[in-house]
Amino acid sequence: MKTIKEFVEGDDIVGFYLLKSADLKQTNATPPKDYFDLVLADASGEIPAKFWDVSTADKETFFAPMLVKVRGVVQKYREKPQFKVVKLRAADPEDGYTLTDFIRSAPVPPNDLVYTIKTTAAGISDTDLRRIVDYCIEKVGDKLMHYPAAKGMHHAFYAGLAYHTVRMLELAEFICKQRPFLNRDMLLAGIILHDIAKTEEMTAELGVVSEYSFTGKLMGHLAMASTWVTEAAIKLEMDPTSEKVILMQHMILAHHNKGEWGSPVQPQTAEAIALHYIDQLDAKLQAAEDALDMMPDNEEWTVPLRVLEGKALYRGPKDQN
Numbered sequence: 001m002k003t004i005k006e007f008v009e010g011d012d013i014v015g016f017y018l019l020k021s022a023d024l025k026q027t028n029a030t031p032p033k034d035y036f037d038l039v040l041a042d043a044s045g046e047i048p049a050k051f052w053d054v055s056t057a058d059k060e061t062f063f064a065p066m067l068v069k070v071r072g073v074v075q076k077y078r079e080k081p082q083f084k085v086v087k088l089r090a091a092d093p094e095d096g097y098t099l100t101d102f103i104r105s106a107p108v109p110p111n112d113l114v115y116t117i118k119t120t121a122a123g124i125s126d127t128d129l130r131r132i133v134d135y136c137i138e139k140v141g142d143k144l145m146h147y148p149a150a151k152g153m154h155h156a157f158y159a160g161l162a163y164h165t166v167r168m169l170e171l172a173e174f175i176c177k178q179r180p181f182l183n184r185d186m187l188l189a190g191i192i193l194h195d196i197a198k199t200e201e202m203t204a205e206l207g208v209v210s211e212y213s214f215t216g217k218l219m220g221h222l223a224m225a226s227t228w229v230t231e232a233a234i235k236l237e238m239d240p241t242s243e244k245v246i247l248m249q250h251m252i253l254a255h256h257n258k259g260e261w262g263s264p265v266q267p268q269t270a271e272a273i274a275l276h277y278i279d280q281l282d283a284k285l286q287a288a289e290d291a292l293d294m295m296p297d298n299e300e301w302t303v304p305l306r307v308l309e310g311k312a313l314y315r316g317p318k319d320q321n
Contacts (some may be wrong), residue, residue, distance in 0.1 A: 001013075001015040001016065002015065002040055002196075003043070003044035003045075004009040004017070004041065004042050004044050004045045004047050004071065004294075005044035005045045005293075005295070005296060005297075006049060006296065006297075007043070007074045007081060007083070007209060008080070008294065008296060009074055009075065009076050010070075010073070010074060010296070011073070011147060011182055012071075013071070013072055013073070013074060013076040013083070014066060014070070014071045015066075015069070015070065015289055016069050016091055016095065016097050016098065016102070016177075017037075017040040017041060017042055017070060017102060018040065018041045018065060018066075018067060018068075018069075018103065018208070019038060019039075019040065019062060019063075019064050019067070019068045019264060020038075020040065020041040020043060020046060020064055020065060020208055021037075021038065021039040021064045021210075022036055022038050022062050022063060022064045022210075022267070023038075023093060024036060024037075024059060025037050025055070027298050028037050029191050030133040030276065032230070033054075034054045035050060035051060035053075035054050036049075036054055036058070036062065036085075037049075037050065037115070038050070038051060038083075038085065039064075040070065040083060041102065041104065042102045042104075042209075043044055043101075043102060043103065043105075043213075044104075044293075044294060045104075045130050045293075046144075046294075047074075047081050047083050048071075048080075048081075048083070048084065049072070049083035049084070050082065050083070050084055051085040051088055052084075052085075053118055057087070059103055060115060061090060061125040062088065062090070062212055064136055064208065064222055065099065065205055065206055065208040065210065065258065066090060066091075066099070067090070067097060067098070067099050068088055068089065068090055068091055069088075069089050069090075069091055069093040069095065069289060070083075070085055070087070070279035070316060071085075071086050071087040071217050072085040072086045072087070073086070073087075073147065077146050077263075078289060080303050081303075081308075083305045087098070097171060099206055100206070103157075103158050103206050103207055103208075104157040104245065105155060105157055105158035105159060105207065106155075106162065106163035107159065107163075108163060108166070108197070110144075110145045110146060110158075110159040110161075110162060111161065111165050113144075113159055113163055113165075114144050114145055115270070116166050116169070117137070117144065117162060117165055117169070117192060118137065120169050120188055120192065121133045121137060121188075121192055122134075122146060122186045123188075124188060124189055125185055126186075126189075126244070128183040128238060128242075129185050129186065129189045129244060129248065130163050130185075130189075130246075131232070131238075132189070132193075132229055132232040132233065132236070132238075132248065133192050134190050135231075135232035135235065135236060135241060136192075136193055136228050137192070137196070138233060139228060140196060140199040140200075140304070144161065144162050144196075144199070144201040145159065145162070146159055146204075146206070146207060146298040147159070147160070147161045147162075147169040147198065147199050147201075147202075147204055147277075147278075147304060148161060148162075148204055148207045148208070149161040149164040149195060149198065149283075150162040150198075150209070151202065151209040151212075151215070152209075152306075153155060153283070153306065154282075154283040154286045154290075154307055155285045155286055156207075156209070157207050158206060158207030159207065159275055160207065161198055161199070162170045162197060163195075164246030164282060164283070164286070165191060165192060165195065167282045167286075168191045168278050168279060168282050169188060169192070171278045171281065171282065172184075172187050172188060172191055172274070172278055175274060175278070177275075179270075181220045181270065182270055182274060183270075183271050186247060186248070186251070186269075186271045187234055187274055187275060188252075189248060190248065190251035190255070190271060190272070190275045191253075191275060191278065191279075192251065193223060193225055193228075193229070193248070193252055193277075193280065194225070194251065194252055194255045194275060196219045196221075196225055196228070197221040197222075197223075197225035199215065200215060200221075200224055200313035201213060201215070201216030201219075201221040201224060208222055212311075216221050217299070220262060222252055222255070222256065222262060222263065223253075223264075225252045226249045226253050226274055228250050229245060229248050229249050229252065230245070230249070233245045235251050238248070247271075249270045249271060250265065250267075250268065250269065250272055251267075251269070251271060253265050254266055254267040254268070254275075254276065255267075255272070255275050256276070256278075256280055257276045257278050258280050264287050271299065284307055284313065285309060287307040287308060288305070288308070288313055291303065291305055291313055292315055294310050295315065299315075300314060300316055301313065301315070302315070
């Protein structure tokens with residue numbers, strides 16, 4: 001069975017894949033007809049797909065995430081790979097596959113990632129900051145073990161949120177040694193908390209986001225995490241208007257940098273600046289790494305990447321030596 005990374009235009013494919021998303025839409029025909037806008041995935045990558053002949057039974061059968069057997073053809077649409085589904089059915093236990101066989105996961109075991117986050121939190125010397133961070137980690141429970149960092153932009157895989165956080169902590173340790181004027185405790189605490197509310201913003205199973213929660217849609221993870229800091233301060237009998245609490249909230253609220261990117265304020269402390277650019281560096285490099293890893297071996301350019309302002313990346317021909 002071919003992996004998605006091995007798909008080539010014109011391939012006739014029959015195999016089992018993860019149904020990562022399934023959106024029911026309508027054509028522009030008169031009268032309009034229902035069809036499925038799908039994303040198929042495996043551990044090597046993913047591909048958008050169309051299933052045009054949707055029956056009433058299909059609408060009641062296919063929901064992401066689930067394992068399916070598909071038959072269809074690899075095509076190109078606007079210079080991007082696309083899969084035309086001819087036949088689709090839910091996988092049976094007798095087929096011998098499980099969802100976990102097709103789940104893309106962080107390259108580091110989740111237990112190790114969460115251990116690193118908790119160990120780093122325990123090493124924060126400022127007692128107030130450490131207690132706030134510990135409260136928020138405790139609040140999300142075991143979700144850190146498996147949650148992705150996004151639906152599709154970056155680190156959109158099993159334990160992606162923890163992996164993103166740990167990679168940022170590693171970058172921060174280097175930068176704090178290079179720039180010792182930075183408040184290390186504040187920066188590490190901000191990194192651990194900056195995306196932690198994504199565990200409530202999104203609904204995810206096995207590293208796949210199915211939808212955004214009601215609160216996530218109306219507030220977003222920046223506002224939610226900022227609220228958690230206030231909640232922690234109150235529960236821990238700290239002054240919620242203290243300088244430390246406000247600085248921590250500022251780091252969270254400013255880490256997207258611009259209003260059009262979701263931040264109500266721009267970074268106005270050195271640590272907030274560092275947090276924003278560490279976040280950007282890790283997110284964009286991960287998106288680049290993912291795109292290069294998932295592209296077919298016979299291609300030199302990736303598909304355009306949203307996180308990189310719609311630009312494609314050039315890999316160049318593989319070394320023939």
